[in-house]
Structure formats: structure tokens, C-alpha cells
Amino acid sequence: MKNLKVTVVGLGVIGGAFAEGIKQLGATVYGVDIDEKTLKYAKEKNIIDEGFLIGKEALLQSDIVIISLYPSLLKDFIVDNINYFKVNAIITDVSGIKESIISQIEGLLRDDLDFIYGHPMAGKEKQGIEYADLKVFKNANYILIKSEKNKKKNLILIEKLIKELGFKNINYLTAKEHDEIIAFTSQLTHILAVALINSDDEKNDTSQFIGDSFRDLTRISKINADLWSELFLGNKKNLIDKIENFQDELSKLKILLDTENSNLLKREFIKSTKRREKLDN
């Protein structure tokens, strides 16, 4: 990666980790962020080579641009900077939703630019570059979006970069498949964690009566409200489908409990155990 120049736009938890990791791989890394303190911190901690409050200067030199902004800001960044991207630059993003993003952006791109849409399945219940941590990438899953338009050599380069950052699996999905699957594996889990902790009647000091299970199930109820509202609303139909599937399962279990149907209850638990064991392989 030594001869590459890479710009990371948005130095939060994820953008910061990308910048740090790519710099460690030997590339020149520019950071773009609207927060001067973030840029100063990133430079001091050797996460970036140089920081910029606006895109122009960094983009003009960059072979790869990683945009790590909230979905609602992505389109505007592209519009505002469309003339500054280097000829034949590769652009990628890290957004947790894809169909709406891609439909907003596709018409805006210059023909020479190659946007490879991506989703690193890694994160943290924290905000800001101070919490950026390469370790969250270790062995994590990465989804890239299938497209006829992407150039083979660019895909190979991006895949190489992803692997070198520590990710384990890269899978290609269509935007539609991505949004459906993510509604289940990532968005539904966040909704459940929020509903669980918000359903506490708080009659008691819950913290005194919990085990690891409650801690694990509510960890992600510490949630970036602005970001996740965007992600949920941007994938509303899929997410509601998954919520309804879940509601059906939960109602089924409640009925089995209520009717004291021990045999069928156990069958559900044996099923869940087998399914979970598969995830450990």
C-alpha cells in the first residue's frame, strides 16, 4: 500500500480506525473532518498524515476515498466535491444501509470514478475518534455490493485493503439483499436491546440483579440516536418485516408458556441451541 494516497472523510470511530489501519499499512492518509480538534488529535496520534476541514486539497491527490459519514451527509459530500476527485479514483463508503444511498448517488458520479459500496460489520457503542480502535475490525465480516460497473482491478485492491485491515470474510450482496439481511442481523438486534432496557419498570435497582445475559443483551442499547434513526428509517420496510417475524416468534413462546406446553417449549430451545452452535463454527 506504500504508494497509495488515501483520504478518509469523517474521522469517527469507524473512519478513525480506517485511517489508522491504512496508515500503518504504509499509505499516505489524509483526513477530512469538520471538527478541528478531531483533526488535531488524529495528527498527533499518528492516525493521519494531514488533516483538512474541507475535501478539495486531499481529494485531488487521493487514489482511494473512504467516506465514513452519516448516510444523510453522503450525498451532499459527493455533490459538493464531485469536481475534486482525482481521475479514476476509487470511492467507498461504510454505510449500514445501501439501497437508498446508492439510488441517491448513482446519478451524480463522474464516469471515471469507481464507487465500490461497502459495509464493515464492526462498531462500538461510542462516538468520536478517541474511541477509534483497529481491534474492532479483527475477524469481522465485510459486505461489498455487487455491481457490473466496478473495475476488477479496483475490487481486488479494495478486497486486499479490507483483508489487511483484519477483516475475515468479504461477501458480495446486491443492495437489496444487503438491506434485508442487515435489517435482521444488525438493526433488529439494536431495536430489541432498546425495547428491553426501556421495558424495565425501574421499581428496583436493576444493576444489582443482573448477570452477563442482561449486560450482553443491552450493550447495544447505548446507541447513537442520530445515526441509528437514519439507518432504521432508511430501511424501514425491511426492518418492520423483521420486527414482525420476531414478534410472531415471541408470541409463540408466550403461548407455549401460557398453556404450559413443556414439550414444544423444549423443542424451541433445542432449535435455538442448534442454530446458535452453528454460528460458533
Place this chain on the structure above:
Amino acid sequence: MKNLKVTVVGLGVIGGAFAEGIKQLGATVYGVDIDEKTLKYAKEKNIIDEGFLIGKEALLQSDIVIISLYPSLLKDFIVDNINYFKVNAIITDVSGIKESIISQIEGLLRDDLDFIYGHPMAGKEKQGIEYADLKVFKNANYILIKSEKNKKKNLILIEKLIKELGFKNINYLTAKEHDEIIAFTSQLTHILAVALINSDDEKNDTSQFIGDSFRDLTRISKINADLWSELFLGNKKNLIDKIENFQDELSKLKILLDTENSNLLKREFIKSTKRREKLDN
């Protein structure tokens, strides 16, 4: 603990950890289990001093008896062994439900015996002594059941033992309070994990598209079907109440999504974040 003789009945994940921990504290530890291989393993691994297939011989000598059996087996063990407990012995249990257990047992006890009902809030998604692990007790919560009958000096001894095994907080609750609280903090979480993983439509290989959040929320869907069916059915009313509270919260979130009420959604996320942050303190 050097002069104490302690019997642990049921050398599973929890009983095994109690035996190992108490032996390390210097007491003499007898293990009672119906499985000969378990007793052999426990003795070889220095988890117990001596193993027995039936209670009599161990109980006759023991100052403390820790019964770590499924709730459905607890009463029978007491009935079968009521004449063998040492005079003035302390008995304790580890059951995850309390009202039904206590009502079954209270009439059966000899007057000299002091049963201090307890619930260590620690566990593992595994079964059998090979998985017994003292580490699960480290900094965990412990609930003891309030009773006028327990002797002060016995409570002091049991509290000391619990602390020396690594537990952090000991809280006293009535059996009724215990079952209500546990329905929320422990039983509901297991039901949700099962419903989540069982609601997977399995169109895709889910394992390729998950992050830590899905792993965390489904960890406890690997569940001992026999044990947890007993615990759920033995606390049915409370658990159904908690499931319904949860269902209400989830429906509320679904409606906010469906109506695209971004402001109220964010308010729910800010609430969940604040509540979860409190648990970290």
C-alpha cells in the same frame, strides 16, 4: 473455612464451581452426584475430596450443604435425605426461581436445619462439570432470600463464603421480589434470545453477515432446554408479565418507525442509552 465440611449436591457447571472454590478455601468438600464419571472427574481434578452416589454418608458429616439440582429434583432430595442432615446444618440452594421452591420445601424441614435460599447470578451456556469454572463467580451478583427463620450467625457465614468465592454484591429480597425481578433480568433475556435466533428465515448463511451485536444477543439462545423450561414454567405469571411489557415497548418502536417519527424514536434511544450507562457504574 478450614474446619468446615461442605457437601455439594449436583456437580454441574454451578455445583462444580462451588465445590472447587470452597475446596480452594480450605474446607473439606464432598460431592454428591448420580453420575459416577462426574464424581471420578471431580476427584481427579481436585474439585472434591470425596464423591458419593447418594447423600447419606456425606450429609451426616456436613456443616453446610449446597444443593445445585434442577428445581424439580430439589424437593425429592430433601424428602429422601431429611434424616441424614447433620444437626444444625445449614442448607442452601442455587435455584433460579424461589416462591414455588420454598413453598414446596418449607413444611418438610426439620426444626434444627437452617435453609438459606440463594441464587448466584452466574452461569454458562454449557452443561457438565468439565465446564465448571470459578471465574463466572468473579464480581457477579448474588441474591439471598429474606427470612425471619435464618440464624444470624449462619447468614454471616454464608455471606462470607459467597464473598470469598468472588461474588461482588449480595442483596436480600423476598421470594416474591426475587421471582419478579429475575423474570425481567434473566428469564426475559433468554426468551428474547431464543425468539431472535428462531425468527431467522435462514434464506442466507447468517454467520457471514453478523457483527458482535448479533453474537451477543443470541449467546444465551444456547440453552439447557430441560432446566430453563422448568424455570420459566415455575415463574410463568411473572415472565408473561415481563414479556408483555417488552411487547408493548417493541410495538411502540415499530409504530414510531412506521410513522417515521424520528424525534420520538431518538428520544427512546437517548433513554435507552442513559439507562444502559447506569449499569456500567
